[in-house]
Amino acid sequence: MRVFVFLLIGLWGCFVYSQNKETLYDFVDLPQSLMLNPGAEVNFDYHAGVPFLSHFHLNAGLRGGSLYDIFADDGRDINDKIETTLNKLTSNDYLTTTQQLEFVNLGWKSKKNNKIYFSGGIYQELDVIGYFPKDFAVLAYQGNQEFLNRPFRFSNISGSSELLTVYHFGYNKKVNKKLIFGARAKLYSSIFHVRSARNRGTFTTIETPQGDNIYQHIISNADVTVRTSGYTSLKELEGKEVVNKLVGRALLGGNLGLGIDLGFTHKVNEQLSITGSANDLGLILYSKDVETYKAQGNYVFEGFETPIQFSGEDSQNFLDELEEAIPLDTLSKAYITMRPLKLNGSIKYSFNRYDDGTCDCYIEGEQPPYMDAFGVQLFTQFRPKRPQYAASLFYYKRLFNFLRTKLTYTIDDYSYYNVGFLLSTHIKKINFYISANNLLEYPNLAKARGISLQFGFNVIM
Amino acid sequence: MKTKKTHVLLCALGILIQFISCVKDVDFDQVEDIALTPVYEVDFVYSKFDTNEFIDPDLDPAISIPEVIISDTLNYDLLGTDFVVDNLERVELTFEFKNTIQRDFEFDFGFLDENNQRIGPLYSMIAESGNGEGTDPVITTEVIVLDTNAINILSNAAKLVSSIQVQNVNSSLDGILELRSKGTYFINYEL
Numbered sequence: 001m002r003v004f005v006f007l008l009i010g011l012w013g014c015f016v017y018s019q020n021k022e023t024l025y026d027f028v029d030l031p032q033s034l035m036l037n038p039g040a041e042v043n044f045d046y047h048a049g050v051p052f053l054s055h056f057h058l059n060a061g062l063r064g065g066s067l068y069d070i071f072a073d074d075g076r077d078i079n080d081k082i083e084t085t086l087n088k089l090t091s092n093d094y095l096t097t098t099q100q101l102e103f104v105n106l107g108w109k110s111k112k113n114n115k116i117y118f119s120g121g122i123y124q125e126l127d128v129i130g131y132f133p134k135d136f137a138v139l140a141y142q143g144n145q146e147f148l149n150r151p152f153r154f155s156n157i158s159g160s161s162e163l164l165t166v167y168h169f170g171y172n173k174k175v176n177k178k179l180i181f182g183a184r185a186k187l188y189s190s191i192f193h194v195r196s197a198r199n200r201g202t203f204t205t206i207e208t209p210q211g212d213n214i215y216q217h218i219i220s221n222a223d224v225t226v227r228t229s230g231y232t233s234l235k236e237l238e239g240k241e242v243v244n245k246l247v248g249r250a251l252l253g254g255n256l257g258l259g260i261d262l263g264f265t266h267k268v269n270e271q272l273s274i275t276g277s278a279n280d281l282g283l284i285l286y287s288k289d290v291e292t293y294k295a296q297g298n299y300v301f302e303g304f305e306t307p308i309q310f311s312g313e314d315s316q317n318f319l320d321e322l323e324e325a326i327p328l329d330t331l332s333k334a335y336i337t338m339r340p341l342k343l344n345g346s347i348k349y350s351f352n353r354y355d356d357g358t359c360d361c362y363i364e365g366e367q368p369p370y371m372d373a374f375g376v377q378l379f380t381q382f383r384p385k386r387p388q389y390a391a392s393l394f395y396y397k398r399l400f401n402f403l404r405t406k407l408t409y410t411i412d413d414y415s416y417y418n419v420g421f422l423l424s425t426h427i428k429k430i431n432f433y434i435s436a437n438n439l440l441e442y443p444n445l446a447k448a449r450g451i452s453l454q455f456g457f458n459v460i461m
Numbered sequence: 462m463k464t465k466k467t468h469v470l471l472c473a474l475g476i477l478i479q480f481i482s483c484v485k486d487v488d489f490d491q492v493e494d495i496a497l498t499p500v501y502e503v504d505f506v507y508s509k510f511d512t513n514e515f516i517d518p519d520l521d522p523a524i525s526i527p528e529v530i531i532s533d534t535l536n537y538d539l540l541g542t543d544f545v546v547d548n549l550e551r552v553e554l555t556f557e558f559k560n561t562i563q564r565d566f567e568f569d570f571g572f573l574d575e576n577n578q579r580i581g582p583l584y585s586m587i588a589e590s591g592n593g594e595g596t597d598p599v600i601t602t603e604v605i606v607l608d609t610n611a612i613n614i615l616s617n618a619a620k621l622v623s624s625i626q627v628q629n630v631n632s633s634l635d636g637i638l639e640l641r642s643k644g645t646y647f648i649n650y651e652l
Contacts, residue, residue, distance in 0.1 A: 143499030303504030
């Protein structure tokens with residue numbers, strides 16, 4: 001209980017975000033842009049990510065509140081602040097965390113056809129989203145006394161969490177001067193998955209002036225399902241066995257799935273380009289180590305009828321009755337879930353070509369690069385309740401050959417003031433990049449509702 | 462070159478910001494003060510008596526029975542789990558009697574542990590007499606407060622015993638006695 005409350009409050013507004021990587025999208029100096037759009041422009045012959053260090057991504061946040069709302073050092077009683085925040089949050093507010101770590105990322109230009117670029121690798125991903133279970137938070141924090149005759153809805157319980165490894169291989173082709181097309185096949189190996197969504201039913205305490213007792217406590221049309229996979233077999237294991245089991249699942253021993261990323265870059269002219277991509281269009285079949293918990297039914301409780309005459313019968317047992325009315329079934333039937341589909345799109349205008357004739361800041365034989373670009377990007381991610389959206393304005397600046405940057409301004413579910421910045425250094429073949437958003441919030445992270453951070457090392461030729 | 466220096470400076474600043482970011486104006490020690498204080502309303506016992514449950518209606522009205530007792534025992538886990546016992550500040554048991562029978566009734570209840578040994582006191586209350594069948598019922602309300610002491614004593618309660626007693630009844634009595642009740646549980650859970 002304590003841990004749960006801690007987590008709930010601690011994670012409230014610590015961080016917020018979806019999987020939007022607005023600074024990295026279409027940042028074609030980095031091979032990681034191919035992970036967001038397999039049809040991105042490729043201007044290098046070969047790349048290799050430094051194993052385990054080529055891409056780390058953390059993206060977390062909360063829609064609806066921040067740490068500051070609860071823990072502000074303002075002399076007010078913390079319980080008042082919790083109550084205020086509780087009243088402000090709705091069941092559409094959520095907490096999300098995404099973390100990714102690339103183990104391997106390699107790419108090379110085809111020897112037979114220099115218009116084709118292959119890339120592949122392995123990464124691990126943790127994806128968590130939990131909607132705020134407002135009605136049950138109210139029930140736990142305030143009780144039912146002030147909420148008589150008002151239903152507490154089981155539909156408030158919604159969330160999912162998954163840990164998986166992804167094996168991928170991508171194909172990128174310059175179809176002609178105006179079009180680049182790309183696709184990436186993905187094989188998912190799910191290590192752990194839990195999901196509860198589309199629950200139904202209500203719990204209500206109604207006043208019954210004409211009834212047998214003062215109230216009726218009614219569970220109506222309850223239909224609550226929690227699906228898990230990869231959980232049951234871990235329960236009995238300890239320490240090292242758990243680690244071995246998890247590693248085994250990461251190495252394709254988990255529940256497997258297939259998916260695809262698709263993307264394109266369309267060059268309207270030399271300077272104007274349009275891009276689009278769909279990521280993780282796929283599904284996972286959960287058939288191993290599956291346990292689904294399901295509770296369905298109706299129940300009315302109105303106290304105990306006593307004393308009654310001739311009470312020769314067995315007395316009521318409230319818990320037995322409840323279990324009979326709303327049985328909890330444990331099923332092990334296989335199930336399928338879609339991966340959270342992400343869509344990206346952008347329009348980019350490049351200008352200020354570095355072309356004064358004295359330049360040595362681009363690789364010989366290539367077109368001189370544009371030093372500046374600006375444009376618009378859109379992002380959507382499908383989630384259990386409804387899609388998340390984001391729109392960004394961006395400015396790309398190649399300060400030097402060894403230092404390239406991108407500044408973004410994003411409007412999304414969490415805030416209207418999200419400024420992001422990406423810095424990429426290219427010293428000889430060695431590349432390092434770091435990116436973060438919500439920079440305006442950095443002076444005081446407690447007020448931030450979300451942070452996204454990416455960094456990594458590559459060798460790019 | 463000057464502009465380039467400015468650029469480098471700006472970038473350095475950008476990186477610096479990422480490292481100097483911090484959490485200000487917040488006091489996490491406040492966690493110690495968090496207390497959950499929900500109040501739950503839960504039905505308790507109910508019952509309904511017609512006079513013919515106390516006395517055979519065919520009996521000669523001249524015969525008066527000095528005392529009738531209806532008693533009952535039922536499995537009842539008043540306080541549920543240790544969590545509830547440890548964090549329960551107070552329980553208010555509210556009883557509401559509606560009576561049209563022209564007699565006072567005494568209602569008693571108490572708790573037994575698993576070995577059928579009585580724990581805690583016997584709680585007792587009087588439902589005032591009514592004015593006969595067809596009249597407005599006379600309403601008696603009683604509240605019994607269980608404080609932390611009483612809650613600790615009753616933490617092993619496994620059964621509820623209750624009884625209704627009425628004196629001097631005869632077959633000419635008419636009417637209904639209704640009992641409705643609820644428990645109001647005041648939780649105070651400190652992290």
